[in-house]
Amino acid sequence: MEWDVLERARQFAQSEDLRAVMQRAGVVGHPTISFLKDGEPVSR
Numbered sequence: 001m002e003w004d005v006l007e008r009a010r011q012f013a014q015s016e017d018l019r020a021v022m023q024r025a026g027v028v029g030h031p032t033i034s035f036l037k038d039g040e041p042v043s044r
Contacts, residue, residue, distance in 0.1 A: 009035060 003009035012018060013033045022031065 006035060 001009075003012075
């Protein structure tokens with residue numbers, strides 16, 4: 001996922017909406033979420 005502002009990405013990662021969706025999907029435990037700077041583009 002891409003975000004224009006790091007703070008918005010952090011808010012999403014901590015949101016109740018994300019927790020609810022993950023719970024409905026059967027996610028168990030806490031996810032590991034990493035915030036990375038732009039890397040080099042990769043062609044597929």
